[in-house]
Amino acid sequence: MTAAQSNISTSESRTILNKKNSLPEAISRAQDVATPHRIVIVGGGAGGLELATQLGDKLARRGELEVVLVDRSPTHLWKPLLHEVAAGSLDIHTHQVEYIAQARWHHFEFQQGELVALNREAKRITVGASFDIDGVEILPQRDITYDTLVLAIGSVTSFFGVPGAEENAIALDTMAQAERFRRHLIAACMRAQNKLGEQAAHERPQVNIAIIGGGATGVELSAELRNTAQVLRAYGLHQLDPVRDVRISVIEASPRILAALPERVSVETTKLLRKLNIDVLTAERVTEIQKRAVLTASGKNLPADLIVWAAGIRAPDVLATLGLPVNRQGQVIVSQTLQTEVDPSIFAFGDCASCPSRETGKPVPPRAQVAHQQATFLFKALRHHLAGKSLPEFEFRDLGSLVSLGRFSAVGNLMGNLISGSLFVEGILARLLYTSLYRMHVMALSGFWRMTLDTLTHWLRRKTAPRIKLH
Incomplete structure (x- = not known):
């Protein structure tokens, strides 16, 4: 290196260090520019998988953002079909969707595991370990970072405390x-x-x-x-x-x-x-x-x-442990923009969320058509969110x-x-x-x-x- 080059490098270094922001902050800012915004969707039900697919096809494929879908199961089946599976009139192997294949075809990432914890300050979720049919661990417990988090983990059966x-x-x-x-x-x-x-x-x-x-x-x-x-x-x-x-x-x-x-x-x-x-x-x-x-x-x-x-x-028990406001049924309370009351970077929809109706103020019902409409709404709303614009309000149309x-x-x-x-x-x-x-x-x-x-x-x-x- 010549003396001139050394002087130039030293001068440039001093210029960076003398700026208002420190060098680590400058590097962090540069990384933020280079790294696409990451949206993590927890729950691959009807709404969650539709949203991940839309975001992957329209935005992630162009490198505008990263989309990660998290679900405890490796496959998806439209939940209203479960009664047909139980009766034997529908073969799950011909109707289920492999999450990994769907992710490959539609430009998003799939992570198998169950949500166990949320760290809002660090913008990080913890996903539990996954096991094969013999109980052998195949994926360890791990952390996944996010810029925007969407909760769509659905519901579970409520036995109402009935003995047996x-x-x-x-x-x-x-x-x-x-x-x-x-x-x-x-x-x-x-x-x-x-x-x-x-x-x-x-x-x-x-x-x-x-x-x-x-x-x-x-x-x-x-x-x-x-x-x-x-x-x-x-x-x-x-x-x-x-x-x-x-x-x-x-x-x-x-x-x-x-x-x-x-x-x-x-x-x-x-x-x-x-x-x-x-x-x-x-x-x-x-x-x-x-x-x-x-x-x-x-x-x-x-x-x-x-x-x-x-x-x-009822809502899954894990929702009550995340530090987010929930109602008596354990659902995450969201506004009409589907954002949580305490953190605008966290959204929730479908059966796991309690969203007020614009007409009555009462929560919209936990139905498949609601999840479908909310997924469509969120695809548009998240684009506003990424652009720093004000978000529209969800309006359920009962068909x-x-x-x-x-x-x-x-x-x-x-x-x-x-x-x-x-x-x-x-x-x-x-x-x-x-x-x-x-x-x-x-x-x-x-x-x-x-x-x-x-x-x-x-x-x-x-x-x-x-x-x-x-x-």
């Missing part, structure tokens, strides 16, 4: 739980036919299925199970009468099923279920669940070989609700921007509309042409495979 519920009933929160119920169903039918175990004492073998909760999940599952019983007999897995020997009961504490929907939808659905010989017991509060019985406040003791708990949801009764029928109501007022629909039209909801989700993840090909592929597969998973 958590131990003796099966919830339908995950694919593993739905698969567990399906296997138990087939086993129960085969045991009954061959009079094994407790069935040996019965003159006529019978399988009793009790579904606790008359919401959409419980109602849809009951209809799917009636179809499953018929198909299992057709394939020779049991010789039970699918109507008389496989008894299905829906037990609801409210005066009617589908209490959150218009009364006409509830009334028509009840009629359809009873035509399928499904017992609908309303105003029956469950007080205890035993291994093979359901006890109610009115004194009923209902025999049950299989019990499904679909009576309510109505649809309930599928499998191959038998579907019912629901349309409202909001679709029509003026509310319109009751049932039958083929309702079934087509219900199916379109899932196809819209697939399109949000894969685009129109892949969604079209996926629809055709599944239609062809149903023509060449059993309609029920038989093993």
Whole structure:
């Protein structure tokens, strides 16, 4: 190095050091300019995965930001389909989405693990270790830094403190739980036919299925199970009468099923279920669940070989440990911009968040269409957030609700921007509309042409495979 070069370097160094900001601050600022803004989305449900996909396709692929999706599971399945998995009418292996593949195709990063802690000051979350099916650790506990954090971890089953519920009933929160119920169903039918175990004492073998909760999940599952019983007999897995020997009961504490929907939808659905010989017991509060019985406040003791708990949801416990404001249900309280009250760099949406309606001020309902609309809203809002602009406010548009009764029928109501007022629909039209909801989700993840090909592929597969998973 020449003397002149040495003098220049020294002069430049002095200039940097004599500036208002110190050298470390200058380096940090330079790194901030070079490093894209990092958005970490915790929860790969319908809303979280749609948001990660949109951000990856539109912004991350151009290097404008980094997107990281965190979920405890390696795969995604649209949660409203879990009742079909439980009934065996949907094969998860043909409908689930691999997070790693989705991340590769849509320009975001996937990290498997469960959220266990949040450090707001350091802008860092801690993700728990992951294990394989044999309980061997495959990913260690680790920290992930963020510039903007989005919480979308959904909900879990609430057993409301009912004695024996958590131990003796099966919830339908995950694919593993739905698969567990399906296997138990087939086993129960085969045991009954061959009079094994407790069935040996019965003159006529019978399988009793009790579904606790008359919401959409419980109602849809009951209809799917009636179809499953018929198909299992057709394939020779049991010789039970699918109507008389496989008894299905829906037990609801409210005066009617589908209490959150218009009364006409509830009334028509009840009629359809009873035509399928499904017992609908309303105003029956469950007080205890035993291994093979359901006890109610009115004194009923209902025999049950299989019990499904679909009576309510709550926010995951971890949310109450993050230092963020939560409501009585454990949901993170957010404003109409979906930002938390204490930290504008943290957003929350879907079932895990409590967002007030612009019209009523009451929290918007925990429904799939809410999560979809909030994901679409957040994609636009986060662009404002990155640009330092004021954020718009979320406005939920209720488009109505649809309930599928499998191959038998579907019912629901349309409202909001679709029509003026509310319109009751049932039958083929309702079934087509219900199916379109899932196809819209697939399109949000894969685009129109892949969604079209996926629809055709599944239609062809149903023509060449059993309609029920038989093993």
